[in-house]
Amino acid sequence: MxxxxxxxxxWFMLVVISNCSVETQKxxxxxxxxxxxxIDYGFLKxxxxxxxxxxxxxDSQGRFITEVFRSLKDVKITALFGPEHGxxxxxxxxxxxDTGYDSSLNIPVYSLYGKTRKPTPEMLQxxxxxxxxxxxxxxxxxxxxxxxxxxxxxxxxxxxxxxxLDRPNPITGMAVEGxxxxxxxxxxxxxxxxxxxxxxxxxxxxxxxxxEGWLKDGIKADLTVIPMKNWKRRDWYDQTGLKFIAPSPxxxxxxxxxxxxxICLLEGTNLSAGRGTSAPFQNxxxxxxxxxxLAEALNKLNLNGISFKDTSFTPEAVPGTADNPKYRDxxxxxxxxxxTDRNGFEPFYTGLQISQTLLQQYPDSFKFRPPHFDRLCxxxxxxKALMEGTxxxxxxxxxxxxxxxxxxxxxxxxxxx
Numbered sequence: 001m002x003x004x005x006x007x008x009x010x011w012f013m014l015v016v017i018s019n020c021s022v023e024t025q026k027x028x029x030x031x032x033x034x035x036x037x038x039i040d041y042g043f044l045k046x047x048x049x050x051x052x053x054x055x056x057x058x059d060s061q062g063r064f065i066t067e068v069f070r071s072l073k074d075v076k077i078t079a080l081f082g083p084e085h086g087x088x089x090x091x092x093x094x095x096x097x098d099t100g101y102d103s104s105l106n107i108p109v110y111s112l113y114g115k116t117r118k119p120t121p122e123m124l125q126x127x128x129x130x131x132x133x134x135x136x137x138x139x140x141x142x143x144x145x146x147x148x149x150x151x152x153x154x155x156x157x158x159x160x161x162x163x164x165l166d167r168p169n170p171i172t173g174m175a176v177e178g179x180x181x182x183x184x185x186x187x188x189x190x191x192x193x194x195x196x197x198x199x200x201x202x203x204x205x206x207x208x209x210x211x212e213g214w215l216k217d218g219i220k221a222d223l224t225v226i227p228m229k230n231w232k233r234r235d236w237y238d239q240t241g242l243k244f245i246a247p248s249p250x251x252x253x254x255x256x257x258x259x260x261x262x263i264c265l266l267e268g269t270n271l272s273a274g275r276g277t278s279a280p281f282q283n284x285x286x287x288x289x290x291x292x293x294l295a296e297a298l299n300k301l302n303l304n305g306i307s308f309k310d311t312s313f314t315p316e317a318v319p320g321t322a323d324n325p326k327y328r329d330x331x332x333x334x335x336x337x338x339x340t341d342r343n344g345f346e347p348f349y350t351g352l353q354i355s356q357t358l359l360q361q362y363p364d365s366f367k368f369r370p371p372h373f374d375r376l377c378x379x380x381x382x383x384k385a386l387m388e389g390t391x392x393x394x395x396x397x398x399x400x401x402x403x404x405x406x407x408x409x410x411x412x413x414x415x416x417x
Contacts, residue, residue: 029241033165033203033226034059034068034133041072043129043161043224050079050119050127052112052151054144055089056135056167056245065133065165066105077105078126083134083147084113085248113143117188118150121158130155132202133165135247138172139261140181140196141189141376144247148202149191149209156221163224166203166415170237170244170257173199173416178261178348179399180406181378190378195406196348197261200413203227207413227415236342249321250280259337262351268373269355269366272332276315276325283313284354285334287327288365295335297357305345311336352382352392359386 034057037044049069051057057065069077080087086097087109097111110123124130132151134144148164155162178196186192192214198205203225209215210223237244237254246252251260256279263281266273274283285291291310298308312333315325335354339345358366368387374380385395 028230029060030168030231030235031060031229032167032242033228034065035061036226036229037068037165038072041075044072044163045074047128048076048078048126050081050124050130051077052081052083052119052130052132052134052147054083054085054087054134054247056247057133057165058243058245060242062243066102069131077107079107079123080105080109081112081119081123081151082109084143086111086113089246089248112147112151117147119154121154124154124158124160127160129161129163131163131165132206133167134202135167135245136169136202136205137247137251137257137260138169138197138199139257139264140178140194140198140378141264142247142260143188145202145205146188146191148206149215152206152210152221152223153215153219156215156219159222161222161224162206163226164203164206165226166201166228168228168231168235168237168240168242169199169201170254171197171261172236172343173201173204173233173414175199175343176403176407176410177346178403179378179382180402182381185374185378185380187375189375193402193406195403196378198410199233200410201228201415204410204413204415207415208409211413212409225415231416233414233416250275252280255279255339256281258339258342258345259347259350262347262349262354263337265348265351265355265373265376268369268376269358270326270369271358271366272313272315272326272334274313274315276318276322276328277313279336280322282337283311283334284337285311285313285332286365287330287332288362289333291333291335294357294361297361298335298354301353301357303346303350303353305339305341305343306350307338307340309336309338310334349392349396352386352395356386356392 053065097113099111100109102109132148136144152162176195176199180193181190210221260281263273266284271284271286274280295308295310314331315327368383373383
């Protein structure tokens with residue numbers, strides 16, 4: 001065999017072996033703050049701990065947060081606190097949750113989505129350290145980050161140290177999109193001046209809320225963030241090696257979380273956003289829509305990373321998920337969303353383009369629900385501009401200065417590359 005042939009064969013084998021090793025190389029599983037709390041928890045020893053959490057608070061080994069903390073020597077859990085949907089995540093969106101009792105731990109489970117959304121001094125009277133561990137999805141109007149902020153504020157007012165166990169942003173920590181809340185429109189779906197798609201983790205957000213003096217009266221918490229390991233800002237949740245646990249009843253998978261920052265806007269209109277179906281936020285429609293014509297109009301916009309297909313669905317009552325969804329038991333024609341490039345997709349911009357197209361095609365049928373749509377947008381100017389026929393591109397251009405300022409502030413608090 002000729003020497004050149006032998007050299008070529010050796011080179012080819014090396015290339016094949018190299019490629020195989022790259023393909024079979026597994027990304028390290030992300031370890032969350034809960035995974036890392038046991039490494040150095042001296043600040044928790046001989047302390048009574050309150051935990052703000054829900055059903056997403058599992059470590060990478062499948063242990064729930066109460067089990068993890070019970071395994072820490074000289075640490076005592078004295079109170080649990082649940083956000084919207086409850087500590088066990090069983091209540092539907094917007095439904096009030098009652099305070100309860102955990103018989104296995106013999107401690108109260110206080111609701112932060114019922115009579116109060118902020119822990120009271122009475123709730124915290126037997127707490128030395130307050131810990132937060134809830135999976136966010138990366139959109140401003142997802143209420144868990146407001147619960148985090150109000151609990152941090154309550155802890156600061158009483159001089160109680162506050163600990164945030166960090167978790168991944170499921171839709172990456174890279175993309176930042178949308179307008180910033182006008183403080184005159186601050187609400188539980190947007191307490192502080194952050195972008196719709198903020199591109200931050202809960203730990204980073206907590207540092208921002210605290211560092212920028214956004215808590216009531218500028219009070220500062222004694223804040224500790226337990227960071228993750230192995231998470232990169234570019235990572236989507238399905239690249240973390242962690243099991244996806246639906247953070248709320250209508251957020252069943254990463255596909256729903258990906259489109260949520262835009263399609264949630266339709267909750268502020270008279271359209272169904274797919275609640276009461278098997279694909280919430282991935283479908284939208286109404287009985288008066290003609291799906292094929294709407295799909296054609298939306299596809300002509302050539303929006304980044306998404307295509308639109310006509311569909312039909314009938315929202316049904318689903319106990320604990322959608323007890324009384326819009327257009328219950330009525331056949332709706334509408335759109336099924338298909339993400340073609342999730343890194344290029346701009347959900348909030350897309351949501352506004354959908355809203356404007358609906359205004360144009362159904363001027364007599366399509367209606368905003370101003371209080372809620374404006375709360376979601378954090379301003380009334382976007383709705384008014386849409387109704388006046390201002391192009392969505394121009395609307396987007398108008399919020400760039402405030403978005404640029406937010407990005408500058410945001411950089412100070414980023415923990416991961």
